[in-house]
Amino acid sequence: MSEHTSDVVIVGGGLIGAWTAFFLARRGQRVTLIEKGVVGAQSSGVNFGNLRLQGRFPGQYPLSLRSQALWEDFDALIGEDCEFEQTGHLYLAYDEEEHAKLESYAKVSESYGLAIERLGRAELKRRWPWLSERAIAATFSARDATANPRLATPAIARAAVRHGAVIRENTPVTAVDRSGDGFALTLADGGRLSCGALVNCAGAWALEIAEKFGETAPVFPAGPPQFVTEPFPYLIGPSVQAIDGSVIFRQIPRGNIILAGYPRTAADPANNRAPVPPAKTLAAMRALARVAPMLAQCHVIRVWSGIEAYLPDMIPVIGPSETTAGLFHAFGFCGHGFQIGPGVGLCLSEMIVDGATQTPLEPFSIGRFRSAAIISEKFRREFD
Amino acid sequence: MADIVIVGAGPAGISAAETLCAKGLKPVLIDEGARAGGQGYRRPADNLALDMNRLMGSEAGKYAALHRRFEALRAKIDYRPRTLVWAIDGNQLHLLQDGRAATLAFDRLLIASGAMDRVAPLPGWTLPGVFTLGGAQVALKDQGCLIGSRVAFLGSSPLLALAAKQYRDMGADIAVIADTTPFAAKAAALPALLRAPRTLLRGISYMGASLRAGTQMLHGVTPVAVEGEVRVEALLLRDAQGRERRFACDAVALGYGLKPETQLADLAQAEFAYDPDFRLHLPKIDGLGRARPGLYLAGDGVRIGGADAAEASGALAAHAILTDLGQPQDIELVRRLARQVERLRAFQRGLARAFAWPAAQIAALPDSVMLCRCENVTIGDVRMAMAKELGPIEVNRVKAMTRCGMGRCQGRVCGPALQEIVAAGRDGASAGRLRGQAPVKPIALAAAGDPA
Amino acid sequence: MDAPKPQFRRVAARAGQPAMLSFDGTTIRATTGDSVLAALLESGALIRRLEFGAEPRAGFCLMGACQDCWVWSAEGGRFRACTTEVADGMVLSAEPQLLGGADG
Ligand SMILES: Cc1cc2nc3c(=O)[nH]c(=O)nc-3n(C[C@H](O)[C@H](O)[C@H](O)COP(=O)(O)OP(=O)(O)OC[C@H]3O[C@@H](n4cnc5c(N)ncnc54)[C@H](O)[C@@H]3O)c2cc1C
Ligand SMILES: Cc1cc2nc3c(=O)[nH]c(=O)nc-3n(C[C@H](O)[C@H](O)[C@H](O)COP(=O)(O)OP(=O)(O)OC[C@H]3O[C@@H](n4cnc5c(N)ncnc54)[C@H](O)[C@@H]3O)c2cc1C
Ligand code: FES
Numbered sequence: 001m002s003e004h005t006s007d008v009v010i011v012g013g014g015l016i017g018a019w020t021a022f023f024l025a026r027r028g029q030r031v032t033l034i035e036k037g038v039v040g041a042q043s044s045g046v047n048f049g050n051l052r053l054q055g056r057f058p059g060q061y062p063l064s065l066r067s068q069a070l071w072e073d074f075d076a077l078i079g080e081d082c083e084f085e086q087t088g089h090l091y092l093a094y095d096e097e098e099h100a101k102l103e104s105y106a107k108v109s110e111s112y113g114l115a116i117e118r119l120g121r122a123e124l125k126r127r128w129p130w131l132s133e134r135a136i137a138a139t140f141s142a143r144d145a146t147a148n149p150r151l152a153t154p155a156i157a158r159a160a161v162r163h164g165a166v167i168r169e170n171t172p173v174t175a176v177d178r179s180g181d182g183f184a185l186t187l188a189d190g191g192r193l194s195c196g197a198l199v200n201c202a203g204a205w206a207l208e209i210a211e212k213f214g215e216t217a218p219v220f221p222a223g224p225p226q227f228v229t230e231p232f233p234y235l236i237g238p239s240v241q242a243i244d245g246s247v248i249f250r251q252i253p254r255g256n257i258i259l260a261g262y263p264r265t266a267a268d269p270a271n272n273r274a275p276v277p278p279a280k281t282l283a284a285m286r287a288l289a290r291v292a293p294m295l296a297q298c299h300v301i302r303v304w305s306g307i308e309a310y311l312p313d314m315i316p317v318i319g320p321s322e323t324t325a326g327l328f329h330a331f332g333f334c335g336h337g338f339q340i341g342p343g344v345g346l347c348l349s350e351m352i353v354d355g356a357t358q359t360p361l362e363p364f365s366i367g368r369f370r371s372a373a374i375i376s377e378k379f380r381r382e383f384d
Numbered sequence: 385m386a387d388i389v390i391v392g393a394g395p396a397g398i399s400a401a402e403t404l405c406a407k408g409l410k411p412v413l414i415d416e417g418a419r420a421g422g423q424g425y426r427r428p429a430d431n432l433a434l435d436m437n438r439l440m441g442s443e444a445g446k447y448a449a450l451h452r453r454f455e456a457l458r459a460k461i462d463y464r465p466r467t468l469v470w471a472i473d474g475n476q477l478h479l480l481q482d483g484r485a486a487t488l489a490f491d492r493l494l495i496a497s498g499a500m501d502r503v504a505p506l507p508g509w510t511l512p513g514v515f516t517l518g519g520a521q522v523a524l525k526d527q528g529c530l531i532g533s534r535v536a537f538l539g540s541s542p543l544l545a546l547a548a549k550q551y552r553d554m555g556a557d558i559a560v561i562a563d564t565t566p567f568a569a570k571a572a573a574l575p576a577l578l579r580a581p582r583t584l585l586r587g588i589s590y591m592g593a594s595l596r597a598g599t600q601m602l603h604g605v606t607p608v609a610v611e612g613e614v615r616v617e618a619l620l621l622r623d624a625q626g627r628e629r630r631f632a633c634d635a636v637a638l639g640y641g642l643k644p645e646t647q648l649a650d651l652a653q654a655e656f657a658y659d660p661d662f663r664l665h666l667p668k669i670d671g672l673g674r675a676r677p678g679l680y681l682a683g684d685g686v687r688i689g690g691a692d693a694a695e696a697s698g699a700l701a702a703h704a705i706l707t708d709l710g711q712p713q714d715i716e717l718v719r720r721l722a723r724q725v726e727r728l729r730a731f732q733r734g735l736a737r738a739f740a741w742p743a744a745q746i747a748a749l750p751d752s753v754m755l756c757r758c759e760n761v762t763i764g765d766v767r768m769a770m771a772k773e774l775g776p777i778e779v780n781r782v783k784a785m786t787r788c789g790m791g792r793c794q795g796r797v798c799g800p801a802l803q804e805i806v807a808a809g810r811d812g813a814s815a816g817r818l819r820g821q822a823p824v825k826p827i828a829l830a831a832a833g834d835p836a
Numbered sequence: 837m838d839a840p841k842p843q844f845r846r847v848a849a850r851a852g853q854p855a856m857l858s859f860d861g862t863t864i865r866a867t868t869g870d871s872v873l874a875a876l877l878e879s880g881a882l883i884r885r886l887e888f889g890a891e892p893r894a895g896f897c898l899m900g901a902c903q904d905c906w907v908w909s910a911e912g913g914r915f916r917a918c919t920t921e922v923a924d925g926m927v928l929s930a931e932p933q934l935l936g937g938a939d940g
Contacts, residue, residue, distance in 0.1 A: 038781060039774055045784060150784045158773045167774065230792055230826060230906070230914075231887040233932050255887055278471035278478040278822055282485055285832035293835070297913040299826035299906075301792050416900065416919075423899065429869040434848040500901045512881040512894030513843055519898035522918075526898075527874040528848025554847045614892050615843065615881040635843070645901070757896065757904055760888040792903035797896070826903060828914070 012202035015044035019345025025163035036172035040153025046306035054141040067343030089144030206331035223305035231255030247287035314376040318364040392496035394422015396683025396698035403702035471822035497685035499642035507609035513616030517639025532635025559633035566604035573738035650820035658813035665817040673701035693728035758791020778816030873917035
């Protein structure tokens with residue numbers, strides 16, 4: 001038995017930290033999760049709630065599918081409901097070029113075993129009569145789902161506690177140092193912790209810890225403008241996304257429509273601010289009316305955004321540090337960390353307990369930023 | 385020349401515009417309503433045969449004067465009625481005008497957004513026939529209607545008796561005037577009450593008049609329920625002696641004083657501080673109404689003080705603007721206004737003890753009571769969320785977990801009661817402050833313009 | 837069928853043009869200048885039904901703050917009844933009216 005206070009300390013009580021704590025605790029590890037505010041109040045608690053499978057970065061499918069299976073099993077695994085709904089996801093193309101892109105996404109999805117339906121104009125009109133005529137084609141993936149982000153992370157954290165994890169809220173980690181072959185942490189309340197393995201999943205604040213150990217990544221904090229409408233009778237069904245990136249929306253069973261628009265806006269993690277310029281709210285409102293004209297008289301009742309860490313190649317950092325044994329990073333989820341959260345937590349727990357995971361994570365190594373970063377086309381298009 | 389925008393054409397906004405105009409400035413005056421005057425001095429439609437002199441009683445002169453002053457001002461300012469400010473972004477206002485979004489840049493912004501009733505929930509308060517006390521007055525002044533034929537007035541406010549008097553004069557039966565603050569608390573505050581500004585003195589003297597007219601006026605009541613199947617049929621109370629009393633009625637006017645409409649101040653990034661007398665988080669201002677450079681707050685929208693204080697504080701904030709623009713000021717006049725505002729607001733603070741917000745009664749309400757009218761969240765839902773491991777302990781997280789305060793009204797109605805449920809008997813500050821978010825009122829997608 | 841007992845009682849006459857509205861299929865006589873809310877409550881005690889459970893609501897603050905008085909118009913539009921004036925020919929409903937069909 002080591003004389004560390006914990007086997008593993010997790011910095012950051014977002015979705016990633018909560019799932020990681022859950023899986024590690026289930027494996028009998030002595031886990032402590034430290035959160036500067038409260039669990040699941042940042043990106044993880046304010047996101048759009050999409051658990052989308054189609055159209056992902058190809059190298060992410062093994063992780064993504066593993067994650068979806070965990071979401072599908074959420075109630076049994078966690079013992080609480082998080083409003084998980086297998087609504088399916090509808091991707092819309094407005095012109096031939098976009099149609100071709102849809103087709104290439106579909107091929108990738110299918111190569112990983114996903115069932116993708118291809119829909120033409122007539123079929124769209126028949127199945128979703130509220131859709132505008134603008135969409136010329138679409139793909140539908142029935143396994144895609146949605147959940148309520150406000151409920152998910154706290155529920156997972158509670159389940160982790162039931163398995164023995166220790167969670168400390170309102171406790172920022174102020175310093176992390178190497179100590180022997182483990183780590184020593186200092187907390188804002190003066191407390192100290194030591195551990196053999198350290199997980200850095202501090203979201204948009206994660207760079208400080210990485211840089212402390214001689215590694216870096218070009219993190220850019222931002223968030224998409226979001227809004228919700230008043231409730232009205234449930235009729236939309238799937239979560240709907242225009243492939244031009246202008247809008248993504250879904251209706252929850254209570255009747256409200258939730259929307260995320262683009263481009264994203266720079267956020268300020270130091271002051272904990274995620275502004276939503278009203279001009280972007282208006283643009284998103286027009287975009288929604290364009291896709292679903294019958295919503296034109298529907299009222300927007302609240303707007304918000306979040307502080308998410310983006311990277312220029314629009315994929316996260318997940319995996320062991322390249323400089324420091326026992327340190328693991330998982331941050332920079334580029335707006336799609338909700339879906340892969342459970343898989344990331346499971347893989348991290350396997351790497352820590354078993355020394356390796358079956359799921360391929362090479363594309364997500366932090367080492368890729370030692371050379372010049374590749375800038376994704378999405379990154380250019382979807383930010384100001 | 386600086387672009388000055390005033391939001392709110394009540395007594396505060398009108399006085400501010402007048403003061404600026406007198407110095408040769410031409411402010412923009414924006415109001416959501418179709419007619420200037422604000423809430424207290426609301427002007428009925430021209431075609432309504434309503435005797436405002438009789439309704440306004442001793443305030444009739446002031447009421448008429450404000451509207452006269454506004455008419456004289458109208459052509460000299462850029463007045464924009466029927467215009468909602470729904471968001472503020474840096475030095476831009478986002479407006480909704482005739483169903484269309486527009487923007488307006490400003491150098492200096494004066495927000496005089498007024499107040500709304502503060503209400504405590506009780507079983508049955510969502511039934512048709514339960515309205516706010518201010519709403520009962522609006523029905524009368526704006527529409528020439530009574531909210532019912534036999535009305536119960538419940539809450540804690542000098543305006544309960546005032547409104548009941550207006551209602552009786554207009555032909556309503558008054559079922560009861562029931563105040564939750566014990567009589568002893570009022571007696572203790574009596575010396576302060578005697579220094580009351582006229583309106584309130586009027587309200588207080590009507591308590592006496594009510595009694596003489598045979599209307600039941602109860603103090604120290606505990607509301608039990610509004611009863612009815614699909615509309616109000618009775619109000620059930622426990623009186624100060626603990627006896628259950630049922631009052632048949634077809635409407636209930638509910639009011640525990642007013643609370644400032646601070647959403648715009650929040651979006652304009654005013655700082656807030658908890659005020660233990662009012663048990664509310666209020667924007668911080670200096671003695672003249674400055675909240676931060678370029679942002680000024682006046683009237684009931686920042687501190688409840690009544691119409692006279694609103695007028696004086698509007699003029700005062702306008703003087704602050706002029707000072708900040710480098711214009712020489714009549715120091716004596718400014719001092720006098722400042723003293724007046726301070727005195728009137730201090731009086732309201734004193735009143736908060738004689739007509740107390742029933743924090744303890746609210747904290748003791750049963751789980752089954754509806755708390756959030758918009759999102760259908762009960763007090764029990766909130767308590768259950770808070771009781772969970774890692775459960776929320778402040779209002780914004782409670783909102784995230786339960787949807788309480790997340791609906792169309794953005795917590796305007798349930799916010800003060802939510803605070804007491806979350807504080808559960810502790811200091812109100814411990815519950816935190818519900819943060820405001822745009823839009824301050826719902827806006828239709830179509831307002832954003834042509835989607836094509 | 838008996839007309840429901842009105843909630844509001846008019847105590848000041850209004851001079852104005854007559855305006856006819858329909859609410860849930862019932863014809864309502866109003867006068868220009870009336871708010872939609874006053875017009876509806878002068879002939880009943882219902883403005884809307886809550887989306888969650890359909891309980892009846894009839895407004896609350898009467899000053900545009902509580903948002904508990906949104907009625908539906910036949911064209912799928914929405915009005916805040918307390919701050920909207922009646923117009924001749926308005927067709928209103930307490931139940932949601934939306935164009936377009938359900939998920940097929
Ligand atoms: C508006 C918005 C919409 C989105 N929509 C989707 C979507 O539909 N689908 C999807 O898959 N993804 C979506 N995302 C992305 C998704 O929310 C994130 O990728 C995911 O939540 C990241 O989880 P996390 O745990 O890494 O980060 P976070 O939730 O940010 O958690 C990090 C935590 O670390 C804590 N922390 C930081 N520093 C310290 C310190 N020094 N000490 C202690 N604690 C610290 C923070 O307080 C925070 O709670 C969206 C994001 C946003 C902002
Ligand atoms: C419903 C109600 C009834 C009242 N009745 C009486 C009474 O009978 N007698 C009495 O003495 N006092 C009454 N009062 C008290 C009243 O607050 C004061 O008497 C006085 O009106 C305060 O003046 P003010 O200028 O501060 O605000 P108000 O007179 O309330 O004026 C504020 C103005 O700001 C406008 N506004 C607010 N937000 C926005 C926005 N986002 N965009 C555009 N415009 C906006 C409103 O439309 C309003 O016209 C009442 C208050 C309320 C809430
Ligand atoms: S009754 Fe409150 S907004 Fe209309």
